[in-house]
Amino acid sequence: MNTYFIILIGCCFACLVRAWLGRSIPDRMVAIDIMGTLAVGMTALLAVMTKRDFFIDVALAWIFLSFIGTVALAKYLGHKTLDE
Amino acid sequence: MSWNELVGMVIIGVGVAFDVFGCLGLLRLPDVYNRLQAATKCVTFGTCGILLGIFAMKGFSGLGVKALVGIPFILLTSPVGAHALARGAHIFGVKLWDKSVIDRYKEDRGKKPRL
Numbered sequence: 164m165n166t167y168f169i170i171l172i173g174c175c176f177a178c179l180v181r182a183w184l185g186r187s188i189p190d191r192m193v194a195i196d197i198m199g200t201l202a203v204g205m206t207a208l209l210a211v212m213t214k215r216d217f218f219i220d221v222a223l224a225w226i227f228l229s230f231i232g233t234v235a236l237a238k239y240l241g242h243k244t245l246d247e
Numbered sequence: 248m249s250w251n252e253l254v255g256m257v258i259i260g261v262g263v264a265f266d267v268f269g270c271l272g273l274l275r276l277p278d279v280y281n282r283l284q285a286a287t288k289c290v291t292f293g294t295c296g297i298l299l300g301i302f303a304m305k306g307f308s309g310l311g312v313k314a315l316v317g318i319p320f321i322l323l324t325s326p327v328g329a330h331a332l333a334r335g336a337h338i339f340g341v342k343l344w345d346k347s348v349i350d351r352y353k354e355d356r357g358k359k360p361r362l
Binding site: 164167170171173174178180181187188189190192193194196197200201203204207208210211216219220222223226227229233234236238239240241 | 256259260262263266267269270271273274279282283286287290291293294297298301304305309310313314316317320321324325327328329331332334335336338339341
């Protein structure tokens with residue numbers, strides 16, 4: 164279980180590398196979105212590892228927060244070049 | 248280690264492997280759209296695998312049922328967010344990769360006035 168958690172932390176660092184290199188703004192947004200979904204899995208693993216059940220509530224809330232953040236960023240991205 | 252935990256660890260392992268491949272695609276693929284589809288599909292399924300493994304491990308307890316409830320939420324929200332990001336990136340003006348052969352969305356957007 165600890166091994167899985169460490170592998171997921173490595174995946175988060177891969178996303179951070181992509182957000183660092185980037186080359187365009189949507190690249191960085193995609194990396195942050197994927198990192199949010201990874202964090203849901205990490206939090207769910209943490210609930211099993213530490214035997215504290217409230218971490219799964221954190222994971223459920225994180226799903227919706229990540230979704231709302233992604234949609235807001237995408238809206239910002241789509242309307243930036245329009246005349247509005 | 249009982250059978251529940253063994254099956255749960257195997258399913259969680261499959262999910263983590265999907266996560267790793269998704270992040271590999273996020274690093275290696277050449278284009279925003281390619282990166283988006285690889286990473287979103289793999290990481291969505293990987294996280295669903297982790298939650299399903301926790302359900303297999305814990306059974307119908309509070310933790311297991313909450314993990315099971317999280318699966319449809321991820322399956323609903325993650326593709327919608329990815330679709331919005333892809334549309335936003337296309338409107339923002341990110342070029343496709345050189346070797347991409349077709350761009351249907353550009354043709355469709357040319358026909359009607361942009362909202």
